[in-house]
Amino acid sequence: MALIYDAELTPSKPDLLTEWVPRQSWFAGDAAARVRILGSYRFDDPAGEVGIETFLVRFGDGPVLQVPLTYRGRPLDDRADAAEVEPITTMQHSVLGTRWVYDGPHDPAYVAALASAVLTGGSEAKLLMSDGTELPSRGSVQGSGAAADGVAEPASLDVIDSDGATACVTPDYTLAVRRLVEPGDAAAADVAGAETLDLRLTGTWAGSPEQAVLVVLSGRASSAVESRNAEPAPAPSTASFGRSMPEPHG
Numbered sequence: 001m002a003l004i005y006d007a008e009l010t011p012s013k014p015d016l017l018t019e020w021v022p023r024q025s026w027f028a029g030d031a032a033a034r035v036r037i038l039g040s041y042r043f044d045d046p047a048g049e050v051g052i053e054t055f056l057v058r059f060g061d062g063p064v065l066q067v068p069l070t071y072r073g074r075p076l077d078d079r080a081d082a083a084e085v086e087p088i089t090t091m092q093h094s095v096l097g098t099r100w101v102y103d104g105p106h107d108p109a110y111v112a113a114l115a116s117a118v119l120t121g122g123s124e125a126k127l128l129m130s131d132g133t134e135l136p137s138r139g140s141v142q143g144s145g146a147a148a149d150g151v152a153e154p155a156s157l158d159v160i161d162s163d164g165a166t167a168c169v170t171p172d173y174t175l176a177v178r179r180l181v182e183p184g185d186a187a188a189a190d191v192a193g194a195e196t197l198d199l200r201l202t203g204t205w206a207g208s209p210e211q212a213v214l215v216v217l218s219g220r221a222s223s224a225v226e227s228r229n230a231e232p233a234p235a236p237s238t239a240s241f242g243r244s245m246p247e248p249h250g
Contacts, residue, residue, distance in 0.1 A: 029062020039205025
C-alpha cells in the first residue's frame with residue numbers, strides 16, 4: 001500500500017511538473033502549455049522511507065511523457081562519501097513537513113522498486129488514505145518477469161539521458177525508462193532492448209486502454225540507450241547512496 005495524506009503541497013505537483021519537465025533534454029510538446037496529468041502509478045518502498053510516484057503527462061498536443069518522482073523527508077545524500085545528487089525542488093507538505101523531490105532515475109529506492117516490479121511481475125501499489133479509505137487507481141502497470149524475489153537498492157548508479165529514454169545503469173542490470181511513451185506499442189518488435197531481453201513494465205491509464213511499454217530491463221549496460229538514440233549520450237553521472245531515516249510515504 002502507498003499511504004496518501006489529505007494535505008496541502010507547496011508547490012503543487014502540477015506546478016512542479018509545469019516548471020521542471022519542459023527544461024529536460026527529453027522534453028517534447030508545447031513548453032508554454034500547462035501540464036496535463038493523464039495518469040499516475042506508485043510503488044511501495046519496503047523500508048517505508050520514500051514516496052515513489054510516476055506521472056504520465058502531456059504538454060499541449062505533444063506526446064505522452066513519463067515522469068517518475070520520489071519524495072524524501074531528508075536529502076538523498078546523507079553520507080559523507082555520497083556523490084551529490086541535486087533535488088528537483090523542496091516541497092512543503094502540510095502533514096509531513098519539508099519533502100525533498102528527486103527525479104526518480106537518480107534515486108536508488110525508485111530503481112530498486114522498479115526493477116523488482118519488472119523482475120517479479122509486480123504491479124502498482126494500492127492507494128490508501130491515512131483514514132483507511134482506498135482510492136481508485138490512476139494507472140495500472142504490470143511487470144513481465146516471474147522471479148520469486150526482487151532486488152535491493154543498488155550500491156552505485158549511472159544515469160544516462162537520451163532523447164527518448166533515461167537509462168539507470170547498475171552493476172547487475174540496466175533499466176531503460178521510456179520518457180516518450182507510445183500507447184499501443186506493447187506488441188511492437190522494435191522496442192528498445194527487445195533484441196536482447198523481453199522483461200518489461202507495461203501499463204495503461206485513464207483514456208488510454210491500449211498497453212504501452214514503460215520500461216525495459218536489460219542485463220547489458222549499453223543496450224538500454226543504443227537503439228533509442230543514434231547520437232552519443234552525455235557522460236553518465238555516478239552516485240553511491242546511503243539510506244535516509246524512516247518516515248511515511250507522501
